Amino acid sequence: MQPSNTTPPIKGRGTSSTMAGRFATQISVADDWNSSPRHPRTQLRFERAKSIISRNNSPDVPFSLSLNPYRGCEHGCTYCFARPSHSYLDLSPGLDFETRITLKTNADELFEQELQRPGYRCEPIALGMNTDAYQPFEKQYGMTRRLLSIALAYRQPISLITKSSLILRDIDILSxxxxxxxxxxxxxxxxxxNELKRCLEPRTASGAMRLQVIKRLSEAGIPVTALIAPVIPLLNERELEHLVAAVADAGAESASYILLRLPHEVAPLFIDWLYQHYPDRAGHIIKRLEDMRGGRLYDNRYGHRMRGNGIFADLIRQRFSLALRKHQLPARRQTSLDSSQFQPPTRSGQQLGLF
Structure with a gap:
């Protein structure tokens, strides 16, 4: 597969592509939100959502309920599996995904309303699974912190995943x-x-900082899993054992990995990125990915999409398993979140029943 995008990379952005999404009804090349195509500004939009908790029935992810206060992500990770979600908004899964961000301004209100609903049955909720709940705008708006405060008040269990050091701001609530x-x-x-991180995940914390985050959270008694993802053959794959050793040393209680996934528009975006930044090995990486996906760039079957198959996928599995054993890390987290404590707090003006 050859690249479709001929524009040069944009410093600080994961892609320079403005490709239309698969549901596009119109295609635009410029407007007033972006005064310079070489230095695009990030625009935050505000939305009052109608609902906030999403249900998931995928058998190969460890949650069934999720909550996402933001749409899009300024972190700009080139490979992000959530990029195609911008296609539903008639926006580009390329540059728009990382420069047109939406904040759900009533996410906290809706969350509390859902927890107060008479028929609500408590189970763990995954916060920020689609796009990072600690992306840069969170520092200013604090929606994720408000959601965590509500969860604590209601004793609602939460799981979080992030690449950001901003999570340390909320270590008081999390502890x-x-x-x-x-x-x-x-x-x-x-x-x-750092060189790879700057072009692959341009607005995220450095790898060294993420290890510090693991260390500080662990020291505060907060259970932490390290997710080595995505594993990209012939790119960061060579770091696999080193990454396991580093997260173990930082205090992670477990570790897992996910093979690079390229659903929908992510495939052409990632191929463009490869030829922009690593043209000497792009073809080899693409062929290796196809070898691990049954001859295709992506296999969406449950049980296969996270790990791949074939000799090269098996080799990664074996290497990862050996590294875990060497550093005495389990492959899955041992922490069991407790849903039995769930209790809506007494609201102002309400009187508790005597019986």
């Missing part, structure tokens, strides 16, 4: 939730190579 067995955190660690 109290951890004491009550109400939270588990996963920190995604993709590479310790």
């Amino acid at each position: 109290e939730m951890a004491r009550l067995r109400l939270v588990h955190v996963a920190i995604s660690v993709t590479t310790l190579d």
Whole structure:
């Protein structure tokens, strides 16, 4: 497969492509939100959502309920599996995904309303699974912190995944939730190579900083899993054993990995990125990916999409398993979140019943 995008990379962005999404009804090349195509500004939009908790029935992800306060992600990870979601908004899964961000301004209100619903049955909720709940705008708006405060008040268990050091801002809430067995955190660690990180995940914390985040969360008694993802053959794959050793040393209680996934528009975006930044090995990487996906770039079958198959996928599995054993890390987190404590707090003006 040859690249479709001929524009040069944009510093600080994961892609320079403005490709239309698969549901596009119109295609635009410029407007007033972006005064310079070489230095696009990030625009935050505000939305009052109609609902906030999503249900998932995939058998190969460890949650059934999720909550996402943001759409799009300024972190700009080139490979992000959530990029195609911008296609539903008639926006590009390329540059728009990382420069047109939406904040659900009533996410906290809707969350509390859902928890107060008479028929609500408590089970762990995954926060920020689609796009990072600790992306840059969170520092200013604090929606994720408000959601965590509500979860703590209601004793609602939460799982989090992030690449950001901003999570340390909320260590006070998280440590109290951890004491009550109400939270588990996963920190995604993709590479310790700063040059690779700068073009692959341009606006995320460095690998070294993510190790510090694992260390500080662990020291605060907050259970942390390291997610080595995505594993990209012939790119960050060479770091696999080193990454396992580093997260173990930082205090992670477990570790897992996910093979690079290229659903829908992510495939052409990633291929463009490969030829822009690693033209000498792009063809080899693409062929290796196809070897691990049954001759295709992506296999969406449950049980296969996260790990791949074939000799090269098996080799990664074996290497990862050996590294875990060497550093005495389990492959899955041991923390069991406690849903039995769920209790809506007494609201102002309400009187508790005597019986």
